[in-house]
Amino acid sequence: MNILLVYAHPEAQSLNGSLKNFAVKHLQDAGHQVQVSDLYAMKWKASLDGEDRTDRDSANRFSPVLDSRIALEQGTQSADIALEQEKLLWADTVILQFPLWWFSMPAILKGWVERVYAYGFAYGVGEHSDTHWGDRYGEGTLAGKRAMLLVTAGGWESHYSPRGINGPIEDILFPIHHGILYYPGFDVLPPFVAYRTDRFDEAKFPDLCSALGKRLDALASTEPLPFRKQNFGDYAIPQLTLREDIAPGRSGFAVHLK
Numbered sequence: 001m002n003i004l005l006v007y008a009h010p011e012a013q014s015l016n017g018s019l020k021n022f023a024v025k026h027l028q029d030a031g032h033q034v035q036v037s038d039l040y041a042m043k044w045k046a047s048l049d050g051e052d053r054t055d056r057d058s059a060n061r062f063s064p065v066l067d068s069r070i071a072l073e074q075g076t077q078s079a080d081i082a083l084e085q086e087k088l089l090w091a092d093t094v095i096l097q098f099p100l101w102w103f104s105m106p107a108i109l110k111g112w113v114e115r116v117y118a119y120g121f122a123y124g125v126g127e128h129s130d131t132h133w134g135d136r137y138g139e140g141t142l143a144g145k146r147a148m149l150l151v152t153a154g155g156w157e158s159h160y161s162p163r164g165i166n167g168p169i170e171d172i173l174f175p176i177h178h179g180i181l182y183y184p185g186f187d188v189l190p191p192f193v194a195y196r197t198d199r200f201d202e203a204k205f206p207d208l209c210s211a212l213g214k215r216l217d218a219l220a221s222t223e224p225l226p227f228r229k230q231n232f233g234d235y236a237i238p239q240l241t242l243r244e245d246i247a248p249g250r251s252g253f254a255v256h257l258k
Contacts, residue, residue, distance in 0.1 A: 001032045001220060004091035008098040008109035010040045015197050015205075016099055016152055022209050023095070023150070026216055035087055039108045045080070046111025052078050069119040077118065084116040088142060093219050094186070096176075097150040099197070103172055113180055122184040133237050136183050138229030143185030146219060149173060150192050150212070157195040169193060174253045178227060187224040226258040 005023060009016035020036070027034050037044075045051075050062040053071035071077040077085075088094065098105045117123060122142065126135030135143075151173070153160065160169035173191055181188045192215045194200075194208055215222070228234040234246055247255040 001092045002090050003027055003032050003034050003093045003095065003219070004037065004087050005034065005095045005097060006037045006039065006109065006112060008039045008096075008106045008112075012041075015194075015200055016097065018205065019150065019152070019194070019208070019212065020097060023097070023212065023216060026209075026213050030217065035090070037084060037087065037112070039112055042080075044108055044112060045115070046108045048111065048114040052081060052115055054078060065119050065124070069124065072118045072120045081115050081118065084112065085118070085121055088116070088145075091145060093146040093148070094181075095148050095150055096181075098152075100151050100153040100172070103166070105176065117180075117184065128238075131237060132231050133240060135185070136230060137178075138182065138185065138227065139231065140183070140185030145186055146189055146224070147181045147186040148189040148191065148215075148219065149176060152194045152197040154198045155195060157193075160193075160195070171253055177225060178253070178256060182225075182227050188227065189219070189222045189224055228256055228258055 005020065007016075007020050009020075011017060020038075024034050024036060048064055050056050050058065050067065053067045053076055055074065055076040056062075056067060056071075071081075075082075096105070096109065098109050104110070122140070123136065124134070125140055126132065128134055135141075153169075155166055158164055159166045160172065162168050166172070169191070177188045177191075192212060200208075228242075230240065231237070233243075235242055242255055
C-alpha cells in the first residue's frame with residue numbers, strides 16, 4: 001500500500017515526533033511504501049495567496065477560487081502545491097498527524113489543506129444539476145482512497161466524552177472528517193487519539209505504540225465512518241438538506257451518519 005503521512009508538529013523530539021517515527025518504521029516493516037510531508041521541516045507556506053499561481057498578474061484582483069482553478073488548469077501552480085497533489089494521487093491511504101490545538105489542527109496543516117485542495121482538484125469537480133450537485137461527500141478526485149487522523153490531545157479522555165466539558169471528540173473532529181476528508185471523496189477511518197499527552201512518560205510509550213501499531217495494521221480492513229453520500233438519495237438537491245423521513249426530529253452532526 002502507498003501511504004502518505006502529513007505531519008504537523010514543530011518539535012522532532014516531541015511525543016508526536018516519536019509517534020511519527022514509530023508509524024513510518026512500522027508501516028515500512030510491514031511492506032508499505034511511505035512518504036512523509038513534514039510540514040514544519042519543509043517550512044511549508046501556510047497562507048493561500050496570489051503567489052500560489054506563478055503566472056498571475058499582480059495588478060489583477062486575487063480570487064482564491066478563480067486563481068486556483070486557472071493555475072491547476074494551466075499548470076502554473078507553485079511547485080510545492082503540485083508536489084503535494086501528486087503525493088495525494090499516489091497514496092492509497094493518507095494519515096494526517098497533528099496535536100489538537102484549540103480544538104482543531106495547527107494552522108500550518110490547515111494551510112496545507114487550503115493550498116493543496118485546489119479548485120478542480122479537491123472541490124469544484126463534477127456536474128451540477130437537479131439530481132447531482134458536484135462530485136463531493138463520497139465522490140470526487142480522492143474517492144477510493146482511505147484517510148485517518150492520528151491526533152494527540154492534552155486533556156483527559158473523559159473531557160472529550162459525550163458529556164465531557166470539551167464536547168465529544170467525534171463532534172470536534174467532524175469538520176475535519178466530514179468537511180476536509182469525506183468532501184473530496186476519502187473513505188474516513190475512525191481516528192486514533194492519544195489523550196493526556198502532557199502527562200506521558202517513557203513507561204507508557206510502548207503501550208501507546210502497540211495500540212497504534214494495531215490500528216496501522218488494520219488500515220485496509222477497518223470499516224470507515226458511515227457518512228451519507230450526497231448524491232445517492234439521502235439529501236434533497238439542490239437544497240442539500242437531509243430528507244424529512246430520515247432521522248426525523250433530529251439535527252446536528254450525527255444525522256449525517258447512517
